[in-house]
Amino acid sequence: MNIQDNFLPEEEFVQIRDAITEFAFPWHFNHYIVTKDEDSSRTPGILTHTVYKYNVPRSEFYHELYYLMEQLEIYSLQRIIVNLNLRLSKPYISKFHEDIYSDPWKLKGLKETQRGKIAAWTTSIFYVNTNNGYTELEDGTRIESVANRLASFPLPTKHRIVTQTDTQTRTLINFNYLKRSV
Numbered sequence: 001m002n003i004q005d006n007f008l009p010e011e012e013f014v015q016i017r018d019a020i021t022e023f024a025f026p027w028h029f030n031h032y033i034v035t036k037d038e039d040s041s042r043t044p045g046i047l048t049h050t051v052y053k054y055n056v057p058r059s060e061f062y063h064e065l066y067y068l069m070e071q072l073e074i075y076s077l078q079r080i081i082v083n084l085n086l087r088l089s090k091p092y093i094s095k096f097h098e099d100i101y102s103d104p105w106k107l108k109g110l111k112e113t114q115r116g117k118i119a120a121w122t123t124s125i126f127y128v129n130t131n132n133g134y135t136e137l138e139d140g141t142r143i144e145s146v147a148n149r150l151a152s153f154p155l156p157t158k159h160r161i162v163t164q165t166d167t168q169t170r171t172l173i174n175f176n177y178l179k180r181s182v
Helices: 010-021 060-072 112-118
Strands: 002-004 028-030 046-053 074-086 121-127 134-137 142-144 149-154 159-162 169-179
Touching: 010 060, 010 169, 046 060, 060 074, 060 121, 060 169, 142 149
Parallel strands: none
Antiparallel strands: 002 149, 028 046, 046 074, 074 169, 121 149, 121 169, 134 142, 134 159
């Protein structure tokens, strides 16, 4: 795992942050945070914005991320999604999950022998604002939500979302990709 603070130059960071927090930025409500089998009476849901999926840019915001993607040294891109959690009176702790397996489409035709190939892929989380929410890895590592922080780990690493109680929103951008250097 790798954590880099002040990942982007201030000007580039502010451009991305301002684009996401703009009034007209389109958000979509998902009834569950990780998987459809979450307890629907307990999950607060999540607001998302799909930027890239199924080999196609899905949002105009894709172009705002060119500089950031260049810094990630992306060779092959699987998904980019922007997540927004609203403030809760107490933290919601999601289930541990692996990004690639949380989407049923990715399971189609995936053989157990192919799992090793997935390990070369990376999940990177770019935190847009600072708050008391965090990402927790299954080994107990906590990655605090700090603005302009990038956390990267192997794609099949199990992790979970812990929502914030201090700020109105917790916003981050999740990338799943294969690095050029692999």
